[in-house]
Amino acid sequence: MARLQSRQISQLHLYQVLHSVRLGRGALTRAEICEITGLSQPAVSTLTRRLLETQALVEADARPSFGGGRRERELAINPDFAWVVGVKVQLHQITLALADFAGGVRNVLKVRIDTPLTQAALVRRLAREIEACLATAGGQVRQRLAGVGVAVPGFVDSLRGEVHWSAVLRATRGDRPAPLAQALTDALAVPVVVENDANMLALAEQWFGQAARLSNVAVVTLEQGLGLGLVFNGELYRGHLGLAGEIGHQQIDPAGRACRCGKQGCLEAYVTRFAVARQGQEAGLLPDGKLDADAIESAYAALATQALAGNAAARHIFETQGRLLGQWLGNMVSMIAPQLVILDGGPAIAAPLFEPALREAMAQASILPHRSTVPLVVCHHGDEVWARGAAALVLQRLDESAEIIESVSRHGFESESVGRRPDA
Numbered sequence: 573m574a575r576l577q578s579r580q581i582s583q584l585h586l587y588q589v590l591h592s593v594r595l596g597r598g599a600l601t602r603a604e605i606c607e608i609t610g611l612s613q614p615a616v617s618t619l620t621r622r623l624l625e626t627q628a629l630v631e632a633d634a635r636p637s638f639g640g641g642r643r644e645r646e647l648a649i650n651p652d653f654a655w656v657v658g659v660k661v662q663l664h665q666i667t668l669a670l671a672d673f674a675g676g677v678r679n680v681l682k683v684r685i686d687t688p689l690t691q692a693a694l695v696r697r698l699a700r701e702i703e704a705c706l707a708t709a710g711g712q713v714r715q716r717l718a719g720v721g722v723a724v725p726g727f728v729d730s731l732r733g734e735v736h737w738s739a740v741l742r743a744t745r746g747d748r749p750a751p752l753a754q755a756l757t758d759a760l761a762v763p764v765v766v767e768n769d770a771n772m773l774a775l776a777e778q779w780f781g782q783a784a785r786l787s788n789v790a791v792v793t794l795e796q797g798l799g800l801g802l803v804f805n806g807e808l809y810r811g812h813l814g815l816a817g818e819i820g821h822q823q824i825d826p827a828g829r830a831c832r833c834g835k836q837g838c839l840e841a842y843v844t845r846f847a848v849a850r851q852g853q854e855a856g857l858l859p860d861g862k863l864d865a866d867a868i869e870s871a872y873a874a875l876a877t878q879a880l881a882g883n884a885a886a887r888h889i890f891e892t893q894g895r896l897l898g899q900w901l902g903n904m905v906s907m908i909a910p911q912l913v914i915l916d917g918g919p920a921i922a923a924p925l926f927e928p929a930l931r932e933a934m935a936q937a938s939i940l941p942h943r944s945t946v947p948l949v950v951c952h953h954g955d956e957v958w959a960r961g962a963a964a965l966v967l968q969r970l971d972e973s974a975e976i977i978e979s980v981s982r983h984g985f986e987s988e989s990v991g992r993r994p995d996a
């Protein structure tokens with residue numbers, strides 16, 4: 573039992589060192605690692621030696637020390653040590669990105685997809701596209717594939733890897749959630765984690781982005797759906813069944829517009845790009861017709877172009893979108909008190925149309941102390957950020973299940989030595 577405990581402690585400490593270097597954005601000296609992790613100098617010395625032996629870390633350039641003493645060598649993550657694939661599933665498209673051990677994105681591929689699909693069909697398609705993505709990178713990368721992270725829109729229980737509901741999946745099993753992660757793990761023979769897309773973005777912001785070193789952050793995604801990823805006390809908050817943050821499906825009008833989730837009057841049915849394009853059709857500003865995923869994007873852009881040219885009815889639709897979103901963001905700020913709110917607002921073209929109304933409504937809905945102290949950052953991320961989130965998710969999950977050590981071991985680490993206490 574004592575051996576098991578010391579093994580766990582050792583794993584935790586190895587991960588702490590790796591994590592501190594990864595978040596160090598570049599390279600760190602051993603003294604800096606001590607300071608960040610709180611581990612002793614001998615412990616850090618032992619741990620970094622092990623990580624250097626396995627080549628998870630590499631030595632970077634020496635940094636001159638203050639006072640002219642011995643130059644201290646810096647340590648950096650070895651990007652080629654292991655690879656992860658990040659996948660983002662949308663209604664009309666799958667985006668695949670190959671990321672290295674440091675979270676650097678090396679390759680991004682996009683393929684068309686027609687949804688909804690059965691789980692079996694989605695698994696077959698994803699497995700085929702992931703293998704194709706890896707094949708372009710060479711056999712070495714496939715051998716060193718540590719895991720795959722898949723971002724799925726909808727109600728996702730990431731801890732069990734199950735999808736309760738998603739617009740990309742056809743319901744075939746009644747109310748039972750779809751075990752997507754296990755099916756993909758079986759198909760690919762590597763660990764696969766499945767996560768709600770907004771949670772994945774929150775993790776990307778926490779590990780690599782603007783939320784780094786902040787404890788309480790709300791990350792909002794305005795895409796085909798409206799999502800919320802919450803970082804509470806430094807950790808992703810998932811809640812019961814992993815379903816926290818589904819405030820896009822908060823009901824703002826019980827007799828209101830039908831939502832894809834099966835309810836009526838969800839906020840999402842008013843503020844997403846589909847909802848805005850639909851309102852453009854209803855106002856006679858856009859031609860009638862079915863709004864599939866491609867049509868939504870072009871219709872939304874066409875409506876934005878009209879609004880930017882001064883069309884008052886079109887402007888009103890975007891202002892209403894901004895006001896509703898802002899009101900909700902302000903209520904959320906009052907409820908959870910984040911240090912920062914990040915909104916990934918989709919195409920930048922529409923931002924000047926909805927952002928002023930959004931900021932005003934958000935300020936009005938926030939409690940007074942928050943109005944001047946909780947910044948809102950509106951950004952327009954590309955696909956790379958999802959891959960980074962997937963990289964972070966896979967690496968974090970590998971650690972949680974202690975598989976990071978097995979992953980390290982595969983590349984030459986003696987698993988026996990892991991059992992020793994690092995500070996013994």
Ligand SMILES: [Zn+2]
Nearest residue numbers: 821831833838
């Ligand atoms: Zn809904």
